[in-house]
Amino acid sequence: MxxxxxxxxxxxxxxxxxxxxxxxxxxxxxxxxxxxxxxxxxxxxxxxxxxxxxxxxxxxxxxxxxxxxxxxxxGITLSYDADKRNATSKGVNQDVVVLAQRFAMLMSEYNTAISDGVITVNEAKRMLRETLAIQQVLLDMKLHLENGVS
Incomplete structure (x- = not known):
C-alpha cells in the first residue's frame, strides 16, 4: 500500500x-x-x-x-491518555486481562471473516476496529509500566 x-x-x-x-x-x-x-x-x-x-x-x-x-x-509510537472503549484500567494486571479479551475478539472476527475464504471490506473494518482497541490497551499498559503501576 x-x-x-x-x-x-x-x-x-x-x-x-x-x-x-x-x-x-x-x-x-x-x-x-x-x-x-x-x-x-x-x-x-x-x-x-x-x-x-x-x-x-x-x-x-x-x-x-x-x-x-x-x-x-x-516508526514512532504514540502514547496518550483519553477516554477508552474499555473499562478504566486499574493497572497492568487488568490490562493483561483486557488485552487477552480484545485479542480473543479479534480472532473471533478473523475466524468469521475467513469462513468463506474472502475477507470483505466490512469484515476488514471490524478487524481494524479490534486491532485499534488492542493498540489502545497496549498504550494503557505502556503508561502503567512507565509509571511503575502494577
Missing amino acids: SVETYLKKHSEALVKDVGIEAACKLTGKSKATLGRYYSDQVEHDDRFMPIDVVAQLESASRFPHVTSALADLR
Whole structure:
C-alpha cells in the first residue's frame, strides 16, 4: 500500500469515527469535500485532508487515526491518555486481562471473516476496529509500566 493510500484510508476512518454529519458540522466542510479527501479515484489522488481539519476531527474522535498513521509511517509510537472503549484500567494486571479479551475478539472476527475464504471490506473494518482497541490497551499498559503501576 502506498503512503498516499495509507493516509487516505486513515482519513476515512477518522471521518467515519466522528460520523459524516458531525464531521461536516464540526469542520464546516461538505460531505463531498470530506469524501474527496479519502477518495481513491484518480481525479482526487492529490487531495488530502488539511491539518486543521485533521485536528478538528481528531478532537472529536475516539482515536487519532491520521496522527497515528503519520507516526506509524515514521516508526514512532504514540502514547496518550483519553477516554477508552474499555473499562478504566486499574493497572497492568487488568490490562493483561483486557488485552487477552480484545485479542480473543479479534480472532473471533478473523475466524468469521475467513469462513468463506474472502475477507470483505466490512469484515476488514471490524478487524481494524479490534486491532485499534488492542493498540489502545497496549498504550494503557505502556503508561502503567512507565509509571511503575502494577
